Amino acid sequence: MPSDLFIAVYLLPLVAIWLGWIGYNKLRSHRNREILEDNIQAGLMEPNSLHPVIDPAHCLGCAACVRACPEKKILGIIDGKAALIEPSMCVGHGACATSCPTDAITLVFGTATRGVDIPLLSPEFETTVPGVFIAGELGGMGLIKNAIEQGRQAIVYAAQRAAKVRSTDPAALDVLIVGCGPAGISSSLGAIERKLRFVTIDQSSLGGTVAHFPRGKLVMTAPATLPMVGVVKFGEISKESLLAFWEETLAETGLKPQFEEQVTAISRRADELFDVTTSRGSYVAKTVLLAIGRRGTPRALGVPGEEQSKVVYRLIDPEQYAGQHVLVVGGGDSALEAATRLAEQPGTTVTLSYRSAAFSRARAKNRDKMNRAVEDGSVQLMLESQVRSIGTDSATLAWRGEDRTIANDIVIVCAGGVLPTQFLHDIGINVETKFGTV
Numbered sequence: 001m002p003s004d005l006f007i008a009v010y011l012l013p014l015v016a017i018w019l020g021w022i023g024y025n026k027l028r029s030h031r032n033r034e035i036l037e038d039n040i041q042a043g044l045m046e047p048n049s050l051h052p053v054i055d056p057a058h059c060l061g062c063a064a065c066v067r068a069c070p071e072k073k074i075l076g077i078i079d080g081k082a083a084l085i086e087p088s089m090c091v092g093h094g095a096c097a098t099s100c101p102t103d104a105i106t107l108v109f110g111t112a113t114r115g116v117d118i119p120l121l122s123p124e125f126e127t128t129v130p131g132v133f134i135a136g137e138l139g140g141m142g143l144i145k146n147a148i149e150q151g152r153q154a155i156v157y158a159a160q161r162a163a164k165v166r167s168t169d170p171a172a173l174d175v176l177i178v179g180c181g182p183a184g185i186s187s188s189l190g191a192i193e194r195k196l197r198f199v200t201i202d203q204s205s206l207g208g209t210v211a212h213f214p215r216g217k218l219v220m221t222a223p224a225t226l227p228m229v230g231v232v233k234f235g236e237i238s239k240e241s242l243l244a245f246w247e248e249t250l251a252e253t254g255l256k257p258q259f260e261e262q263v264t265a266i267s268r269r270a271d272e273l274f275d276v277t278t279s280r281g282s283y284v285a286k287t288v289l290l291a292i293g294r295r296g297t298p299r300a301l302g303v304p305g306e307e308q309s310k311v312v313y314r315l316i317d318p319e320q321y322a323g324q325h326v327l328v329v330g331g332g333d334s335a336l337e338a339a340t341r342l343a344e345q346p347g348t349t350v351t352l353s354y355r356s357a358a359f360s361r362a363r364a365k366n367r368d369k370m371n372r373a374v375e376d377g378s379v380q381l382m383l384e385s386q387v388r389s390i391g392t393d394s395a396t397l398a399w400r401g402e403d404r405t406i407a408n409d410i411v412i413v414c415a416g417g418v419l420p421t422q423f424l425h426d427i428g429i430n431v432e433t434k435f436g437t438v
């Protein structure tokens with residue numbers, strides 16, 4: 001019969017596809033809601049800078065934004081609408097907003113509950129303190145491409161300003177560049193090109209935030225123009241290849257930044273010069289270009305022995321600690337991830353010290369992994385403990401009412417970071433606090 005044939009050939013497959021689609025959507029919603037709820041529980045709902053806000057009234061649930069995001073898994077569909085399910089991992093690519101066919105996505109800074117401080121800048125990248133310029137993520141816009149472009153432009157204005165400062169101080173630099181991430185590298189190359197007298201200082205190493213990405217992390221970046229080098233088209237590149245590119249650039253251009261030196265204070269003198277104090281000394285400069293990003297400075301423990309090179313503030317490569325006694329300090333995701341990854345290394349003994357009684361600020365999957373590691377004895381957990389001092393081959397912790405000394409080769413402190421806001425206030429730079437606005 002024709003109607004039976006119609007049902008068998010057309011209707012049944014269509015119904016099967018439709019039911020399959022409903023089932024897939026339910027499963028997808030369920031998984032995404034679980035991720036979101038895990039992040040709510042762990043208190044990880046505050047994006048670092050520019051991030052999407054989705055208007056559900058205009059969202060079609062087509063998932064174009066989910067597919068467009070280079071970081072993947074930041075957005076997800078829940079009940080037919082897009083949602084920001086991994087807010088703290090959003091780095092502000094903005095591809096979600098451009099891909100949305102109904103303009104349902106707005107990119108904003110901060111949230112209603114947590115403001116983000118954005119320094120006030122002139123179109124010439126100058127702050128409210130004349131002579132102090134800002135380039136890169138510190139100014140609000142994330143991404144390597146933006147940092148490179150802003151660094152290249154800001155140094156032009158800093159050079160113009162320096163040329164106007166009348167100074168008889170022979171030690172005065174034209175510009176002191178703080179930070180050697182993409183913005184600092186770009187402005188430093190611009191300074192060489194313009195034959196400026198300058199110094200570039202970084203509290204850590206070459207490459208900025210990228211240097212601290214996990215091993216093998218893929219970085220997506222659009223073309224940008226680097227002074228002395230020209231247009232660089234990285235596309236998708238591994239963290240290691242990008243760092244190798246920066247190393248080569250330094251070798252080819254003769255740029256010699258000073259690493260492991262931290263700028264601690266900047267003050268403007270009556271003669272318009274700046275006194276810049278660092279962890280190693282001081283400088284005098286006609287202008288200062290801040291390219292320090294927004295990730296801040298790792299929070300230190302402030303205990304005797306912390307100045308030793310065996311104390312680090314991030315785990316990048318667990319394999320380098322195979323066979324060693326490692327103490328991890330902290331109770332957030334990065335501490336738990338570090339401890340459990342280290343515990344997988346052959347011959348490594350891992351102790352995790354956390355000052356609180358429970359891991360309330362970590363994702364469920366990391367807490368579960370940690371519980372398993374404690375159960376199988378690969379991590380020794382010291383909750384409600386505090387590091388007292390760090391020796392050359394030991395560390396002493398206050399735990400359960402007494403001091404306990406353990407064998408130690410490496411200390412990894414994962415205690416969060418101190419944001420640059422106070423540093424900007426101390427220099428006198430005005431900032432605007434944005435609570436979910438553009």
Ligand SMILES: Cc1cc2nc3c(=O)[nH]c(=O)nc-3n(C[C@H](O)[C@H](O)[C@H](O)COP(=O)(O)OP(=O)(O)OC[C@H]3O[C@@H](n4cnc5c(N)ncnc54)[C@H](O)[C@@H]3O)c2cc1C
Pocket residue numbers: 070091135136137138141142143144145147178179180181182183184201202203204205206207208209210213218219220221222261262263264291292293294295296297
């Ligand atoms: C997990 C993650 C993934 C990302 N993925 C991408 C990606 O795929 N593509 C992309 O384009 N962007 C990505 N980003 C963003 C990108 O890394 C940043 O936007 C970019 O690095 C900003 O460059 P910057 O030069 O402004 O600052 P940073 O790279 O943050 O560099 C700032 C430098 O200043 C130094 N510094 C800070 N304070 C001081 C001080 N007081 N004294 C001396 N030195 C100081 C720091 O040590 C650092 O080296 C990602 C970010 C994160 C966190």
